[in-house]
Amino acid sequence: MxxxxxxxxxxxxxxxxxxxxxxxxxxxxxxxxxxxxxxxxxxxxxxxxxxxxxxxxxxxxxxxxxxxxxxxxxxxxxxxxxxxxxxxxxxxxxxxxxxxxxxxxxxxxxxxxxxxxxxxxxxxxxxxxxxxxxxxxxxxxxxxxxxxxxxxxxxxxxxxRQQLVSPPATEIAPPAPQAELDGMIEQLFSMLNEKGYFYPPDRTEVTQGTLRNLLTKPGWNSGEVRTVRGMLSVLKKGKGDARTPD
Amino acid sequence: MxxxxxxxxxxxxxxxxxxxxxxxxxxxxxxxxxxxxxxxxxxxxxxxxxxxxxxxxxxxxxxxxxxxxxxxxxxxxxxxxxxxxxxxxxxxxxxxxxxxxxxxxxxxxxxxxxxxxxxxxxxxxxxxxxxxxxxxxxxxxxxxxxxxxxxxxxxxxxxxRQQLVSPPATEIAPPAPQAELDGMIEQLFSMLNEKGYFYPPDRTEVTQGTLRNLLTKPGWNSGEVRTVRGMLSVLKKGKGDARTPD
Missing domain, CATH: 3.40.1280.10 (SPOUT methyltransferase, trefoil knot domain)
Known part of the structure; x- marks a missing residue:
């Protein structure tokens, strides 16, 4: 008590x-x-x-x-x-x-x-x-x-002020390692590139920087990154060829 | 007051x-x-x-x-x-x-x-x-x-905190109002639905809840939400028909 x-x-x-x-x-x-x-x-x-x-x-x-x-x-x-x-x-x-x-x-x-x-x-x-x-x-x-x-x-x-009533410790998974995030970003960039998103070419670097900031902000964990990648696969190929998330 | x-x-x-x-x-x-x-x-x-x-x-x-x-x-x-x-x-x-x-x-x-x-x-x-x-x-x-x-x-x-805290002078854009976020989520759900992502149907609600949590987490501001929506449009229709992100 x-x-x-x-x-x-x-x-x-x-x-x-x-x-x-x-x-x-x-x-x-x-x-x-x-x-x-x-x-x-x-x-x-x-x-x-x-x-x-x-x-x-x-x-x-x-x-x-x-x-x-x-x-x-x-x-x-x-x-x-x-x-x-x-x-x-x-x-x-x-x-x-x-x-x-x-x-x-x-x-x-x-x-x-x-x-x-x-x-x-x-x-x-x-x-x-x-x-x-x-x-x-x-x-x-x-x-x-x-x-x-x-x-x-x-x-x-x-x-x-009582030590025993600690604030609830969150059991939240940490953000995915950067390499997993990078894999997701590369997958997205590749899809966007196929659709002509990065045009004109001389703005590509700035645009990619903007997107990278936006996608880094969430701090998505490994499971969330996998879910996003699953969504991207489905958006590209349809459900049949894509992995189901989780 | x-x-x-x-x-x-x-x-x-x-x-x-x-x-x-x-x-x-x-x-x-x-x-x-x-x-x-x-x-x-x-x-x-x-x-x-x-x-x-x-x-x-x-x-x-x-x-x-x-x-x-x-x-x-x-x-x-x-x-x-x-x-x-x-x-x-x-x-x-x-x-x-x-x-x-x-x-x-x-x-x-x-x-x-x-x-x-x-x-x-x-x-x-x-x-x-x-x-x-x-x-x-x-x-x-x-x-x-x-x-x-x-x-x-x-x-x-x-x-x-009201006696102590003066209004913050932060220049960080706040998260987009919830309605803008909802618009982005609906756009994504619609695209995923067309691709058969929400299958089997009895898991749709759970899956949508997972995605909504994932997309609420970033706290994207209005500009970021617009950027994501622009990307989604390009992924669906290609650059020609989509708006260029800023």
Whole structure:
């Protein structure tokens, strides 16, 4: 699993709808976060609406810990981040999810990210529990992130920094060796020559240079070069005499 | 506003629920993307469920363009990306949302990102229209991104680059719009068909898909596409009846 000692704990403070708790769990697990804490969920816990919305992230919900106060929920946490839209009068550092993820991955000890109630967000005493604030740089003319979206962006940034979540390695074949490409180009030039394409003669070199550039650009692999050669053969002689591609 | 000439267009292919179209619009506008296209939305358009789910992103929905086919929707696009979970046998480069955002910000011409239907995703012929694939590096044990989440991560990565990236001054011609590429491909298919290349008939679709992938890969610009079409004309009719390439 991707989880390591520094994976941040997601703390939902006074969440309202069970559905949103489930969606947050799903967002977390998509990016390898598994530890959720709930502070004074409005409708109690467990909440029957959470499971269906989690789309299979039941393990996160099953292991969620519930606390009556935020103080209890963060008692063992070394680095508390509060998510909020930026407010006047804030006297704490404000960081992006990117920077927070960098810090969390480098920090010794446990980190947690606080998310407030769906509409009202975190109040100032709750923000006061945090050392730093995370603000997502959002469209200033339309800021409308919901809880699960805020969670997923923080989880995604954390996940990007984990060695185990490497970008998908492409299994793409390398470009064909130059000799194979040259064979294909010669075949084409020969066909074009028969049809009178290289006329007038004094422009032949320039024209061939143009075509060579164009045919080098794709980076076709050996199989693709064979396919092109097969097509050329068919265009010249018809299917009966030509090899079928692949 | 953050919007600039290179902001990617979000194309939802065969979206099912209006609610999900609305959520995608909200996700887009949160990060400054405003241009949405819909290909064959299952329940028609406009859809009364979309507006409430957009949470105020009505401008995106109001301006959404609807197309019957994906081919029409991407006709004017130079850089088409397909989002997909990883599949075996993919013969295109696979990039992360991060890398795609880097590329889109640096690329001349219009870019678009395709998102498939909610459950089934993009089919292989739809993926075949794209030059590259975007895959979000997700928890391998629990991959459950919904449409709006996939959209928001791509939009977020694009948005992050807007403060930093100035419009590129590259003089490289962009890939030809998709419609020009399609014209070239149709010309080739027609010639191959006359020569009996597509035999047996039950393999035609697969073979055409292979060729389309191969011909999409180069990213030929408009001039290169014209050159290829000129060559094809000469191969068919000889120099006398064909246009000379520049």
């Amino acid at each position: 991707m989880q390591n000692g520094h994976a941040p704990i997601i703390i939902l403070v006074r969440p309202q709808l069970g559905e949103n708790i489930g969606k947050a769990a799903r967002a977390m697990l998509n990016f390898g976060l598994t530890e959720m804490r709930l502070v004074a969920p409005r409708d109690g816990w467990p909440n029957p609406s959470a499971g269906p919305a989690a789309s299979g992230a039941d393990i996160v919900l099953a292991n969620a810990q519930v606390f009556e106060t935020l103080g209890e929920a963060v008692a063992d946490i070394h680095h508390v981040y509060a998510t909020t839209v930026r407010k006047r009068g804030v006297t704490k550092p404000v960081v992006t999810p990117e920077t927070a993820a960098d810090e969390i991955c480098a920090a010794p000890g446990k980190s947690a990210i606080l998310f407030g109630a769906e509409r009202s967000g975190l109040d100032s005493s709750e923000v006061g529990m945090a050392r730093k604030i995370i603000t997502v740089p959002i469209n200033p003319d339309f800021g409308s992130l919901n809880l699960a979206q805020a969670v997923i962006l923080c989880a995604y940034e954390w996940s990007k | 953050m919007q600039n000439g290179h902001a990617p267009i979000i194309i939802l292919v065969r979206p099912q629920l209006g609610e999900n179209i609305g959520k995608a619009a909200r996700a887009m506008l949160n990060f400054g993307l405003t241009e949405m296209r819909l290909v064959a939305p299952r329940d028609g358009w406009p859809n009364p469920s979309a507006g409430p789910a957009a949470s105020g992103a009505d401008i995106v929905l109001a301006n959404a363009q609807v197309f019957e086919t994906l081919g029409e929707a991407v006709a004017d696009i130079h850089h088409v990306y397909a989002t997909t979970v990883r599949k075996r046998g993919v013969t295109k480069p696979v990039v992360t949302p991060e890398t795609a955002a880097d590329e889109i910000c640096a690329a001349p011409g219009k870019s678009a990102i395709l998102f498939g239907a909610e459950r089934s995703g993009l089919d292989s012929s739809e993926v075949g229209m794209a030059r590259k694939i975007i895959t979000v590096p997700i928890n391998p044990d629990f991959g459950s991104l919904n449409l709006a989440q996939a959209v928001i991560l791509c939009a977020y990565e694009w948005s992050k």
